[in-house]
Amino acid sequence: MNYKARLKFLLFTYLLALFIFTDARIVFYIYHHSRFEGGFWTCLFYGIRFDIVAATALNGLFILLVAFPFSFLHSRVVRVSLKVIFMLVNSIALLGNFVDTAYFPYTLRRSTADTISFFIEKNDAGTL
Numbered sequence: 001m002n003y004k005a006r007l008k009f010l011l012f013t014y015l016l017a018l019f020i021f022t023d024a025r026i027v028f029y030i031y032h033h034s035r036f037e038g039g040f041w042t043c044l045f046y047g048i049r050f051d052i053v054a055a056t057a058l059n060g061l062f063i064l065l066v067a068f069p070f071s072f073l074h075s076r077v078v079r080v081s082l083k084v085i086f087m088l089v090n091s092i093a094l095l096g097n098f099v100d101t102a103y104f105p106y107t108l109r110r111s112t113a114d115t116i117s118f119f120i121e122k123n124d125a126g127t128l
Helices: 003-035 040-058 060-067 076-107 113-122
Strands: none
Touching: 003 040, 003 060, 003 076, 040 060, 040 076, 060 076
16 A cells, blocks of 8 residues: 555545544434534534544544554555554444433533543442
């Protein structure tokens, strides 16, 4: 895979991640639109800004491995492994987003590290 093809692949996968996260945000807004002061476009604007940062942080290793011209990327096994890692990392993030959609009415805020650590410390994660 030449460098131009890798950058094209990287751009496609990054935009795919942003599209999926934006879709998850739209689903979140549809379920909880009455709780937001701003309109749909305001929430979408600020949400996309957050999604750009989140997608970059989640896929940072993937971006570095694909963007830089490492010789081991010519292997089909490595390319398939990168795709699996991309799908796995973004699927976990998407799952968390949808869990947050269901959990939001009870806390009236998005899940944070404090929320997650509360369930782990109380050992309620298995019960819930």
